[in-house]
Amino acid sequence: YFLIWGRGQLLRLVLLHTVWEMGSAQVRYSVPEESKHGTFVGRLAQDLGLEVVELVSRMFRMVSSGRRDYFEVNLQSGVLFVNSRLDREELCGQSPLCAIDLEVIVDKPLRIFHVEVEIQDINDNAPVFSVNEDNFIIAESRPPDSRFPLEGAYDADIGTNSLLTYKLSPSEHFTLDVQRKNDQSQSLVLVLKKALDREEIPEHRLLLTASDGGKPELTGSVQLVITVMDANDNAPVFDKSVYEVSLYENAPNGTLVMKLNATDLDEGINKDVFYSFNNRMSTKIKDIFSLDINTGEIRVKGNMDFESQNTYEIQVEAVDKGHSPLVGHSKVLVEVLDVNDNIPELAVTFLSLQVPEDAPPGTVVALISVSDRDSGRNGKVTCSIPPDLPFRLVSTFKNYHSLVLAEAVDRERVSEYKIVVTARDEGAPSLSASSSILVAISDVNDNAPAFPQPVYTVFVKENNPPGAHLLTVSASDPDLENALTVYSVVERSVGEQPLSSYISVHSESGHIYALQPLDYEELQVLQFQVSARDAGLPSLCGNVTVQLFVLDANDNAPAVSPAGSVRGSPGPELVPLSAGAGHVVGKIRAVDADSGYNAWLRYEVQEPGAAGPFRVGVYSGEISTRRALEEADGPSQRLVILVKDHGEPSLSATATVSLSLVESPQAVKWDSRPRGGSEGPLVDMNVSLMIAICSVSGLFVLVIVVYVGLRCHPGPEVMCGPGKATVVCASEVGSWSYSQRQSRNLCVGEGTAKNDLMVFSPNFPNSAENGEHEKLQENLPMISPNVEWSPLALLRLAFSLTSLKIGIAARQKCLELLEKGHYK
Template structure:
């Protein structure tokens, strides 16, 4: 139940406000309740959820729970109604002994988001302990000669309760000889005393049996009794008397055995044996006193005999008796109060409660990682503890309540830099010399997906020969992810797009796990010289991260196309080349020209022409240009030459192996008086044409040299870049392609058919690569030059 009374309730509210203000930054609060000890199981303590401002429906989802330090499971919370109730028996005396204040401190933890509240439950005392005397019987020996108003010390009762429940009143059974004198000071240092009110007469009364009753102030009140058996002695009528009734001594804890505590001095007015005094502990002294101190019966010296520990007993109350050797003996009493002084002999104690086994690397600053409580059994400055952390860690300690701290995140984490922290908490007290204790907290940084897969370079160049087998492995892409576990599990895929009229996935594929790139079908250099596409790498994190890499696949030419003849006919189709030739032509006259093209490129498209030997071994009056395909006379024709000449021209490329085609040329020789004139006119025209084309050929030669120089420079730069880049791999990858110098070419044919040179964007053709473009330009210039030369000769 909550504390009652307007004044006390206002005080608690003020204390609660101050504590809430002090713990505002960590999201902590404090609620105070109070219950009586020995409350039954299930006893209502308070509506903790309502008092903390929490909704009942969010208790379970937010992992509402309670932790208490060194308090077992005295209190529990019903998560259905948010009520704090008593879970097991609470004994205030066992929990707090005789401390004036007794409370159970609870730490209420709520996750999602994490909040920490402090709840203090005050345990109220009930009168459940009766007064207890040191013994149930006490024997007193009193001389009959003792004067009136003589005092006889008695050991009072003790009550384990506190406050009014421990406030004792004494009552002596009715008698005519003795009255009871009770001390009036709060400390009750002066013992209870029997006061003689009527002279004793052993001959009348030799023994008295009295009952001393102690009653506490609880409701209902409890009592304890001790029987006093008084024996009346004769003769020795002077008892020993101490200098003081009470001696106050200060003693350092952990004093060595044999350390002198006090030397007592008592006097007896009698003489002889009646005045010889012996010292001893009172008969009802506790066993702890006899184990910790010893007394010399003759000298009265009290010395340390065992362990003196401030944390166990702070104040010793020792009853001393002085007895003479009279017959009967007489007794004197005094009390020694030994105050134990604390020394710094206890190091602080640390208790670490980890709330998070691991913390995400993207956790915000202020996240609570662990709860730390500090205790020191010393007192005063020796018990003032300060806590600190190992330097240069992204954490800090935040004081939440008294000796309670929270270990919270102070700055951002990065698992890729450091994935585990060993945080050392040091607690140091204020003693001299100070003592310290350390505790290690292991904080594991959990990975979040904050790193995308990364390729070694943004672009790769791959060379593949055309006509590769389907499913051929041409390259392997590999991306690395700095994260861990599924966040670093990389899968690969194509970035789909159109290549002309077809999808990219019809040309290539990539293995999702290994990153191997395969050509799904044979590639054709004449159809596709460059295939450029992107491969995407994505991790398995949530959300996933990814990156792309560009692959440039150059399809290298193979000699897979034979030369194709361009013969007259419908649409340039196949057939024999027929030509009329006048017999009057001179030697070296061009009479016909065989034209052929090759769909390949480079050496594979460089054509040469050969004239096959005539049947029967006859020597033909014609020859063919090795690279031009021009058929010219080797001598002047005469009447002996057959009127119909059938020539077989073999057209061959420079591939390995070379491919060929055969052209049939039919020449008809005719006698005509006008033919020589026409031939003459043709020769005259040819001479004029050659003169007109001299300048053009000069410019073409200059162009050839410039293009050749640019080609050589480009190839050198391209080779340097390729050597500096990592070598590309591929099961179908060829060696270096063969290049042809333009100076070695007399004439070649090169057909620029309709083909798709490369794939860029969404099916949009891209110009061929620089080396291929320069070679094509060089070949085109050579063709123009040869055409001009042929035109000049005709």
């Protein structure tokens, strides 16, 4: 029978172990209590599917559930062994299941395993009675079958090891009656089976032995000393043999538990009773409860804690006041009800002190375990964190939670998060506890240096000293450890020279310096890019465009060519004595390599008193007669012409012109060669001016045509050679700059040649008007004195050019040709 029962129990235990393993943990072991240090528990690495050689590299670690380290793992073999003494009674008390939860954590990749080690009970505690000797007083008048309750023994083990059996030493007067209510409670009663005779045996000594169900079994015993007295015939009797009452654990002192009631059938003094606790009751119960000896009221006088003990068994007695007092016995069972008086407890285990800002969602930051000593709904705990955070809680095992990254984080936006984890139970009222977790976000290089503006514009005057500071560029990088920025120039060619020969950039400060003086006549605009690179790995960079505009300085003096002659020949200029006022003698040819106002030339006689009858055009450079020549003017004149520009300070040059007054006008000839290569007569300047004035009015066009036809006559052609002039245009940056250089020589008057005058026109950006302007400049050579143009045709051309928006310069060219009378 016992063999069959043992096999059935073994099968039940195996099935229960299998179900618990599948539902409660990934790996489950069991080890007997009191195992020595080093006792083998299980091959943990093999059972978890981990390679033993990778345990160290993957940072294998094991976290116990709030207890000290009872177990350790050998990292060389992967074996789980006992580290310190295991006492199941100390760890779990009378709990039927005693297990220690372990968390196994490995990295690369991060994985968490749950291991449960069950502590098996062994029979290491013998049954213990509360006293070594128990005294009874029994009157000899007590009839057979009288019953006397006994206090049983206590065994700290559980299960079969705590299943007690009792044995009484042989006696003809007493026997032992054991009544079992359940597996945990049983009543012992000493039964009188034969009447006592004090005169025969005044005292009986019996040995009560308790044996547990362990193998080998352990025993404990108590000496029962029975004194036979000759007195009262009836003992007090309680109205209940067992009283049951429920009480909340937070009951205040003085709370009435219950009121006892016992009666005695005797008369007189033998009928009066008083109440008391059984002298064999533990001191702990006496510290919690009090009993009024007269009324039988049991009240609370100490603190009850459901989590420490949830039931109390109080042995009470009713004693009469006879000369031979008789005692009645009863038991009060107090069930303590749980109250939500324990707040949840949180324990946080950090897996990483910092979280990289490029960490993927799902990264585990910390492990959080919660517990509550209360039971039922009072001990059921929920865990939460505030919303609107890039983190979330994931329940992993029982009361364990993982704090994981829910979405991407950005250190430049939020560098750290303070997360308040709140654990709240389901009691009424609910209790909660919180713990703050500070999660720092570590920096990665995810931001390239950025400049505050896309283009830097700087104006530098030419002839700057080498090493001059031009400007400073600065880029910002919101990254923390990668914000050290290095500046450099994106190399390219400027003409035939590299960009690095013109400018340099300080790698740390971003200062841009000029390595050589800049010359506006060679370089007007220098555009380049500056790169800013951070110190990250890999590094990131950003670029910005720098536009360097070179401003003209008045560093070139006017140059007169050829020096001292208005027509290029070394001899003096011949002027007929018959020349009247306004007669053009010649023109000073001067150029200035500068631009704008620095190249705008002004002509004047250096000594106005020595000019005599001659004068020079302020801006045209034409030398003409102020009045009609006279013989008193002498045979020759010497003029010193001062040519100045409009720069600040102004630069100048002088040209000396020798004039000889001659009788014959036929002697005045030019040595210069025009493009056509043929000679022709010159038209009188006054007639040309009259024709130009008359051509403006449309009402007198026919009169002008007739008049010009009558006055014009063919003559020998004059040779005009190409000269050098400068077209100066207004710059879009507010100064003057070169737009184009063209050379024209005009032949006017008798024996007089004039250089083409300068034309000022706006320097437009690339647009339709600019295109027309360039087209006009290409076609300007067509408007030449060697082409046969009638005044009417020139007039029509001037107004047609204006209507076509080709430019004022073209119209001015045509009007000048009309004014000078260059037509056939």
